[in-house]
Amino acid sequence: LVLMDCSDTSPGHFRDFKRDDFEAEWIKVAEGRFGHVYQVKVKLWREKCALKTFDYRSQTASKLKFKYILSIYGVCSEATGVVMEYMSNGSLNNLLASHSFMWQKKFQMIHEISMAMNFLHSAKPPLLHLNLKTSNILLDDHLHVKVSDFGLVPWEDGMCKATFMERLTARGNINYIPPEVFTECSDSPGTAFDVYSFGIVIWEILTQQKPYAGCSVTKVLLQVSKGKRPCLEMIPETRPPECDELICVMQQCWDTNPQKRPLFSDTVRKTETLNEVLKIPGTITGQRKGNAEQESKYPWMFSPNSILSMLAKKDFSSFRQSVKGDDVCT
Ligand code: ATP
Ligand code: MG
Numbered sequence: 109l110v111l112m113d114c115s116d117t118s119p120g121h122f123r124d125f126k127r128d129d130f131e132a133e134w135i136k137v138a139e140g141r142f143g144h145v146y147q148v149k150v151k152l153w154r155e156k157c158a159l160k161t162f163d164y165r166s167q168t169a170s171k172l173k174f175k176y177i178l179s180i181y182g183v184c185s186e187a188t189g190v191v192m193e194y195m196s197n198g199s200l201n202n203l204l205a206s207h208s209f210m211w212q213k214k215f216q217m218i219h220e221i222s223m224a225m226n227f228l229h230s231a232k233p234p235l236l237h238l239n240l241k242t243s244n245i246l247l248d249d250h251l252h253v254k255v256s257d258f259g260l261v262p263w264e265d266g267m268c269k270a271t272f273m274e275r276l277t278a279r280g281n282i283n284y285i286p287p288e289v290f291t292e293c294s295d296s297p298g299t300a301f302d303v304y305s306f307g308i309v310i311w312e313i314l315t316q317q318k319p320y321a322g323c324s325v326t327k328v329l330l331q332v333s334k335g336k337r338p339c340l341e342m343i344p345e346t347r348p349p350e351c352d353e354l355i356c357v358m359q360q361c362w363d364t365n366p367q368k369r370p371l372f373s374d375t376v377r378k379t380e381t382l383n384e385v386l387k388i389p390g391t392i393t394g395q396r397k398g399n400a401e402q403e404s405k406y407p408w409m410f411s412p413n414s415i416l417s418m419l420a421k422k423d424f425s426s427f428r429q430s431v432k433g434d435d436v437c438t
Contacts, residue, residue: 122171122180122182122183123181123182123183123191124182124183124184124185125150125181125182125183125184125191126184126186127184127186127187129150129151129152129184130148130149130150130151130159131148131149131151133149134146134147134148134159135147135148137158137198140162141278141279141280142162142279143160143161143162143188143189144160144161145158145159145160145161146158146159146160146161147159147194148191150181150191155194156194157181157191157192157193157194158191158192158193158194158195159184159187159189159190159191159192160189160190160192161184161187161188161189162188162189162190170235170258170259172227172228172235174224174227175223176220176221176223176224176227176252176253176254176255177224177227177228177254177255177256178192178193178195178246178254178255178256178257179192179193180192180193181193192256193254195246195247195248195254195256196247196248196249197246197247197248197249197251198246198247199242199243199244199245199246199247200217200242200243200245200246200247200253200309200312200313201241201242201243201245202243203247204242204312204313204316205316208316209313209316211347211348211351211386212386212387213251214313214314215350215354215379215382215383215386216383216386216387217245217251217253217313218309218310218313218354218379218383219376219379219380219382219383220252220253221240221245221253221255221306221309222306222372222375222376222379223376224253224254224255225237225240225255225302225303225306225372225376226372226373226375226376228255228258228302229299229302229371229372229373230372230373234298234299235258235259236258236259236297236298236299236301236302237255237258237259237302237305238258238259238260238276238297238301238302239257239258239259239260239276239279239281240255240258240284240302240305240306240309241281241283241284241305241308241309242309242312242313244256244257244258245309260279269289272289272297273285273289273290276289277325282325282328282329283308283318283319283320283328284304284305284308284309285301285304285305286300286301286304286305286362286366287332287333287335287364288364288366289301290329290333291333298366299371299372300366300367300369301366302372303361303366303369303370303371303372303375304361304362304366304369306361306372306375307337307358307359307360307361307362307369308338308362310354310357310358310361311337311338311343311358314343314344314347314351314354314355314358315338315342315343315344317342319338320338335364337359337362340355343355348386350382350385350386353378353382354378354379354382357370357375357378357379361375
């Protein structure tokens with residue numbers, strides 16, 4: 109695993125794309141504080157890619173290859189940008205706001221994020237993300253996850269904490285920053301930083317809400333340093349029992365004491381098991397809390413196979429029933 113500066117374009121390093129390597133049409137996907145994201149098409153490969161432009165003088169990028177990590181193909185120094193895989197379904201941040209997800213999908217996404225983070229942290233020395241948030245979790249055509257933009261807020265040796273905090277908060281990341289960063293004069297951030305951010309991401313996936321909505325940055329800083337965390341009551345009560353185990357993991361992840369937070373090597377085992385349990389048709393049905401008849405209204409009772417078979421049989425009334433309620437099959 110090699111971490112290298114994007115500006116290094118010597119042979120064997122990142123490919124440096126020229127403007128002329130892309131078709132003329134650049135479609136703007138997003139406009140950020142630090143640059144823009146475009147969908148571009150590489151003439152030679154006939155492949156859509158994402159080009160993220162920004163001032164990358166102090167950035168690092170990596171040639172990591174892993175199923176759940178977004179691949180970087182090269183840089184484009186002419187446009188001061190990075191060329192990477194294009195993810196057709198955009199960010200989880202946008203998708204959570206626009207679609208409702210079934211529990212099974214939520215569990216799968218949480219597990220895939222955990223896999224990505226476990227991969228980064230199992231490098232020697234661990235690769236820290238330090239910018240894990242729902243806008244850096246992208247989804248492909250089949251709604252599988254790839255984590256992007258790690259190393260964008262690098263911790264440099266000798267950097268003062270205030271500068272680091274400034275860089276973090278400038279990106280609008282306040283919700284994902286663990287309290288020790290702004291309450292203690294501790295050392296450089298470690299793996300527990302990302303674990304905390306993961307806890308917040310779990311909450312966002314389970315609730316499909318934004319944490320601390322309507323609170324100012326100062327209020328969030330104050331409340332979080334006092335031990336306050338996103339509201340548990342916002343997690344829908346109509347949930348599979350396995351969700352309670354996930355809530356435990358989430359709470360451990362955002363523990364005030366970084367030492368008490370689990371490692372991704374632990375969380376990934378738990379999310380793997382929970383994800384497998386939810387995948388098995390019928391497993392959930394027998395273990396519902398409360399009245400089974402009432403609960404049959406909820407879509408997580410329907411396995412993807414049963415939904416497919418309803419559609420194949422043109423049994424639309426059952427299908428509509430299966431997607432009724434606050435969760436809709438996407
Ligand atoms: P940060 O710069 O801290 O990562 P951010 O994630 O909010 O902040 P960008 O990385 O510029 O900002 O991404 C903005 C949006 O662009 C994302 O929310 C996503 O919708 C879209 N986007 C980014 N990268 C890709 C990609 N590779 N494929 C498709 N869409 C992307
Ligand atoms: Mg990003």
